[in-house]
Amino acid sequence: MSKKRKIIPYNPKLKELARQLRNNSTKAEIILWLKLKGKQMHGYDFHRQKPIDDYILDFFCHELMLGIEIDGYSHELIEIYQKDQKKEKRMNELGITILRFTDNQVLKDMFNVLLSIEDYIRRFEKHTPSPSQEGN
Template structure:
């Protein structure tokens, strides 16, 4: 078994992450119902996970995969710029990011799950 990479995080984000978990959006709740309990090929996902100076909506350590859900606030140029910075930093830390809109989760859940499963199948081919 390969050694797990230590991923830094800002401890000050723990309370905020807990608050986000307790105030999830509908889309986050819908996707969490499909990810929790190792339902995705036995992989363990976490919600609102602090990584570096960011919080990732969903994270699987074994896959080094972050999943981000973008609601209407992500339509602004400023938030999109912040998302780009976040994703670039996560990639530098070895974390791949899949990004979906809230609308996709609510209306096209099967496509969202297929994209996640495709990522997992590609990962499993590599190991």
């Protein structure tokens, strides 16, 4: 019995902007992407600059329902912070958990950034039966 994958809506108008963002990634995004791409993170498939609803997530794994956001210095501004809060609230309504890291954390403390992501995965796997365990 295969588990149905939840369909998550997105605004098609964001596809081109997402492409532009992928082509103009920050240094922190590039460095984290090198650790996430190609199912390197415990076999999970991450996408970058993924349109979801009316937003774009820096990184997203559908199977984990996990979004990862890298916040640059502009995110310290109150207007950007408020937009981030609204975005995170909407993602939570869609069943998506958001992990946030600063550029500085990614650039200077990648070990703990990866540890946080792995911790989320361990907790997710502990509470979510794999398809091979369902019905046993």
